[in-house]
Amino acid sequence: xxxxxxxxxxxxxxxxxxxxxxxxxxxxxxxxxxxxxxxxxxxxxxxxxxxxxxxxxxxxxxxxxxxxxxxxxxxxxxxxxxxxxxxxxxxxxxxxxxxxxxxxxxxxxxxxxxxxxxxxxxxxxxxxxxxxxxxxxxxxxxxxxxxxxxxxxxxxxxxxxxxxxxxxxxxxxxxxxxxxxxxxxxxxxxxxxxxxxxxxxxxxxxxxxxxxxxxxxxxxxxxxxxxxxxxxxxxxxxxxxxxxxxxxxxxxxxxxxxxxxxxxxxxxxxxxxxxxxxxxxxxxxxxxxxxxxxxxxxxxxxxxxxxxxxxxxxxxxxxxxxxxxxxxxxxxxxxxxxxxxxxxxxxxxxxxxxxxxxxxxxxxxxxxxxxxxxxxxxxxxxxxxxxxxxxxxxxxxxxxxxxxxxxxxxxxxxxxxxxxxxxxxxxxxxxxxxxxxxxxxxxxxxxxxxxxxxxxxxxxxxxxxxxxxxxxxxxxxxxxxxxxxxxxxxxxxxxxxxxxxxxxxxxxxxxxxxxxxxxxx
Amino acid sequence: xxxxxxxxxxxxxxxxxxxxxxxxxxxxxxxxxxxxxxxxxxxxxxxxxxxxxxxxxxxxxxxxxxxxxxxxxxxxxxxxxxxxxxxxxxxxxxxxxxxxxxxxxxxxxxxxxxxxxxxxxxxxxxxxxxxxxxxxxxxxxxxxxxxxxxxxxxxxxxxxxxxxxxxxxxxxxxxxxxxxxxxxxxxxxxxxxxxxxxxxxxxxxxxxxxxxxxxxxxxxxxxxxxxxxxxxxxxxxxxxxxxxxxxxxxxxxxxxxxxxxxxxxxxxxxxxxxxxxxxxxxxxxxxxxxxxxxxxxxxxxxxxxxxxxxxxxxxxxxxxxxxxxxxxxxxxxxxxxxxxxxxxxxxxxxxxxxxxxxxxxxxxxxxxxxxxxxxxxxxxxxxxxxxxxxxxxxxxxxxxxxxxxxxxxxxxxxxxxxxxxxxxxxx
Numbered sequence: 001x002x003x004x005x006x007x008x009x010x011x012x013x014x015x016x017x018x019x020x021x022x023x024x025x026x027x028x029x030x031x032x033x034x035x036x037x038x039x040x041x042x043x044x045x046x047x048x049x050x051x052x053x054x055x056x057x058x059x060x061x062x063x064x065x066x067x068x069x070x071x072x073x074x075x076x077x078x079x080x081x082x083x084x085x086x087x088x089x090x091x092x093x094x095x096x097x098x099x100x101x102x103x104x105x106x107x108x109x110x111x112x113x114x115x116x117x118x119x120x121x122x123x124x125x126x127x128x129x130x131x132x133x134x135x136x137x138x139x140x141x142x143x144x145x146x147x148x149x150x151x152x153x154x155x156x157x158x159x160x161x162x163x164x165x166x167x168x169x170x171x172x173x174x175x176x177x178x179x180x181x182x183x184x185x186x187x188x189x190x191x192x193x194x195x196x197x198x199x200x201x202x203x204x205x206x207x208x209x210x211x212x213x214x215x216x217x218x219x220x221x222x223x224x225x226x227x228x229x230x231x232x233x234x235x236x237x238x239x240x241x242x243x244x245x246x247x248x249x250x251x252x253x254x255x256x257x258x259x260x261x262x263x264x265x266x267x268x269x270x271x272x273x274x275x276x277x278x279x280x281x282x283x284x285x286x287x288x289x290x291x292x293x294x295x296x297x298x299x300x301x302x303x304x305x306x307x308x309x310x311x312x313x314x315x316x317x318x319x320x321x322x323x324x325x326x327x328x329x330x331x332x333x334x335x336x337x338x339x340x341x342x343x344x345x346x347x348x349x350x351x352x353x354x355x356x357x358x359x360x361x362x363x364x365x366x367x368x369x370x371x372x373x374x375x376x377x378x379x380x381x382x383x384x385x386x387x388x389x390x391x392x393x394x395x396x397x398x399x400x401x402x403x404x405x406x407x408x409x410x411x412x413x414x415x416x417x418x419x420x421x422x423x424x425x426x427x428x429x430x431x432x433x434x435x436x437x438x439x440x441x442x443x444x445x446x447x448x449x450x451x452x453x454x455x456x457x458x459x460x461x462x463x464x465x466x467x468x469x470x471x472x473x474x475x476x477x478x479x480x481x482x483x484x485x486x487x488x489x490x491x492x493x494x495x496x497x498x499x500x501x502x503x504x505x506x507x508x509x510x511x512x513x514x515x516x517x518x519x520x521x
Numbered sequence: 522x523x524x525x526x527x528x529x530x531x532x533x534x535x536x537x538x539x540x541x542x543x544x545x546x547x548x549x550x551x552x553x554x555x556x557x558x559x560x561x562x563x564x565x566x567x568x569x570x571x572x573x574x575x576x577x578x579x580x581x582x583x584x585x586x587x588x589x590x591x592x593x594x595x596x597x598x599x600x601x602x603x604x605x606x607x608x609x610x611x612x613x614x615x616x617x618x619x620x621x622x623x624x625x626x627x628x629x630x631x632x633x634x635x636x637x638x639x640x641x642x643x644x645x646x647x648x649x650x651x652x653x654x655x656x657x658x659x660x661x662x663x664x665x666x667x668x669x670x671x672x673x674x675x676x677x678x679x680x681x682x683x684x685x686x687x688x689x690x691x692x693x694x695x696x697x698x699x700x701x702x703x704x705x706x707x708x709x710x711x712x713x714x715x716x717x718x719x720x721x722x723x724x725x726x727x728x729x730x731x732x733x734x735x736x737x738x739x740x741x742x743x744x745x746x747x748x749x750x751x752x753x754x755x756x757x758x759x760x761x762x763x764x765x766x767x768x769x770x771x772x773x774x775x776x777x778x779x780x781x782x783x784x785x786x787x788x789x790x791x792x793x794x795x796x797x798x799x800x801x802x803x804x805x806x807x808x809x810x811x812x813x814x815x816x817x818x819x820x821x822x823x824x825x826x827x828x829x830x831x832x833x834x835x836x837x838x839x840x841x842x843x844x845x846x847x848x849x850x851x852x853x854x855x856x857x858x859x860x861x862x863x864x865x866x867x868x869x870x871x872x873x874x875x876x877x878x879x880x881x882x883x884x885x886x887x888x889x890x891x892x893x894x895x896x897x898x899x900x901x902x903x904x905x906x907x908x909x910x911x912x913x914x915x916x917x918x919x920x921x922x923x924x925x926x927x928x929x930x931x932x933x934x935x936x937x938x939x940x941x942x943x944x945x946x947x948x
């Protein structure tokens with residue numbers, strides 16, 4: 001039990017889902033009492049690995065060995081892993097807003113006296129735990145009445161109440177502001193000095209550099225390397241290199257951009273969070289799009305890419321504060337989605353199934369749904385025209401379906417995405433905003449979608465592509481903007497953009513963003 | 522079996538519903554020794570249930586859009602008493618009375634629609650409040666008394682098509698109505714087929730189409746001739762119902778408004794991001810429901826010749842039951858006007874048959890309850906057979922709990938899990 005020995009070892013963990021290898025032979029070792037960071041791009045397999053460890057994926061559903069505290073461990077449920085002293089705090093906090101802090105801390109682990117709850121003990125113990133995480137709130141305060149930063153601390157207090165030996169924090173600071181984040185990191189430091197081992201998953205590399213003792217980098221489901229921060233003198237650049245150091249795998253169709261004049265401009269766009277009015281989701285964002293140009297937007301999760309696009313698309317997200325939209329030299333006021341569609345703007349959502357499609361509908365009805373007025377006579381839908389339009393797009397986009405009468409729920413992800421694209425191409429937009437256009441679809445369909453995007457640009461339309469996959473942005477875009485914490489931190493031409501330079505701008509906080517010179521040529 | 526399936530558009534659900542209706546009619550015809558299929562009894566079934574079927578038309582729109590309306594019985598009662606009072610005390614004629622009733626219904630509908638659509642209170646609550654309020658209003662206006670209505674007004678509930686032209690032994694207008702109905706259905710089918718051919722879509726074989734048309738026409742003409750041979754012609758309330766079915770059937774399947782109602786019920790967020798103004802749609806369906814409730818109330822008052830303090834009690838439940846038996850989904854986005862009418866007819870025939878057999882109200886209610894449950898269970902089962910969409914939706918809903926217990930046996934996880942990192946929404 002000396003400090004520095006290995007508390008957890010995971011060896012050759014392989015986890016397959018039908019058709020996809022999410023983890024292949026991942027190994028890592030965590031030393032007792034350290035803070036161990038796991039870094040990797042979106043989708044690299046970090047969360048899957050933690051789910052394997054905590055028993056969300058039960059033992060037997062993966063191969064490989066887990067040794068915890070010197071004993072082979074394979075947990076069947078989260079309860080098992082918690083019993084052994086492993087507690088995971090997810091990014092989406094699992095607290096019940098209407099219950100008090102104390103009730104949340106002891107949820108499922110209630111302090112009892114016989115059959116009734118021992119409120120005196122509950123309060124006293126909760127107060128004690130809150131003191132340990134430096135939170136000075138009345139334990140009887142309801143969760144909904146405290147901020148996200150404090151909620152995060154309540155989660156940690158809850159973990160401590162379970163006699164935690166290994167605490168896993170998944171993106172703990174993603175939703176926090178700078179000072180709350182710093183406070184959380186101090187608490188983590190304090191827990192480390194009390195001997196609690198911690199694993200942190202984070203995209204904020206500066207924080208990792210500041211707090212972590214070791215870093216395991218995961219890329220494409222494989223563990224690439226484990227770095228010792230002090231011994232190896234690791235800095236952000238070193239981490240970025242590990243995270244993105246791969247060849248461009250996805251291929252892109254041949255494409256020669258023909259870029260025309262600027263026709264769409266956004267100036268000083270400021271948007272407030274819809275509920276938390278103290279938070280800006282777009283901070284004075286300005287950008288422009290030229291005809292025939294594919295403009296990429298890079299940013300980490302929660303950076304505010306989707307928020308920016310949706311607020312432009314008829315203010316369908318957040319509360320608009322100020323800023324201008326200029327299209328073809330004219331100022332636009334798009335107060336709702338129909339107005340945006342009327343202005344020939346299309347927005348393909350990142351979340352196909354919950355925001356993009358009515359899964360009860362069929363292909364033909366979906367195809368025409370964004371601008372029904374194009375095929376109506378009076379108020380009546382012309383079903384002949386509807387069928388013809390749907391059939392035309394099915395052929396053009398090569399959607400694989402027996403007929404346009406097929407329900408969209410039966411299609412594969414790639415074909416669903418094509419139907420969504422068809423729906424927006426049907427409106428014949430001048431500006432197309434594509435939010436994560438290839439999320440969750442296979443390589444072949446991706447290639448086809450890239451081709452479609454390039455064809456649209458060749459027709460003189462402006463295309464905005466928001467993506468979490470840097471290789472995709474690099475392969476597709478003529479110009480790439482980076483967003484960090486709601487602010488546009490840079491703009492790189494295709495020639496100057498690399499994964500490293502983008503990643504740096506994506507993780508740059510606003511103040512340092514000024515150093516990056518946008519090359520708006 | 523394959524042929525039969527094609528005959529009904531391959532839709533097991535519809536087949537089941539129509540089959541159940543036919544079975545019920547034949548069963549009662551046998552068990553009541555031929556009392557079911559008599560001119561007077563058919564006439565009674567239509568007269569006695571037209572108001573519920575009118576409600577079912579409005580209710581299916583409400584349910585497709587993802588809401589519910591519990592207030593329809595009370596709204597119908599309020600409108601009924603106001604109209605009766607206006608005609609007795611203020612001297613309004615029957616026509617102005619009907620207009621007043623519809624206007625009052627529209628006003629109530631605008632009230633409930635506003636709370637639902639623009640304030641955002643769930644329709645369940647808004648209409649629960651309406652159920653209490655308008656029941657009280659009925660008794661307040663009528664001082665808990667019964668108010669009779671004039672004879673002209675009674676036509677919309679109790680009237681029949683008059684005898685016109687030569688004496689053929691049948692009610693001529695009723696026969697004519699049947700013939701027009703058949704002609705419209707045949708022409709409609711042929712036009713639809715021609716359209717499909719024109720755009721090069723798959724069409725069913727002529728044999729299937731003509732068999733189906735022949736069957737439908739046979740049923741229509743059979744029923745109409747049977748009614749026409751009786752003492753009274755086809756009921757006026759039935760005529761109103763047919764007109765409404767045609768109108769709302771067209772509205773839901775062919776118009777922009779109809780599309781938008783399904784879109785809002787199917788996925789409100791996706792609809793909004795496609796430019797559908799969901800508040801307006803929600804307002805419309807709620808307002809429309811109250812107008813139809815007003816009409817139903819007046820039809821009932823006309824038939825019972827007076828408006829009373831307990832008119833309309835329990836109607837909302839009958840209408841909702843009809844809609845769900847007719848294949849609508851509780852979660853919205855699914856349902857048809859014709860399906861709801863068939864659902865309503867199943868209940869009506871059941872009621873009628875049990876009455877003819879002198880089975881008491883107690884057992885009738887027990888049987889109706891079980892029929893509703895079994896019909897929806899069958900519906901769920903047939904959807905699982907034919908439509909993976911629903912299973913997909915169920916699995917999406919159960920994802921969290923499933924993930925912990927049996928991850929690898931669930932192929933639907935494949936799409937979701939490997940990208941857990943990226944799937945988290947950014948908002």
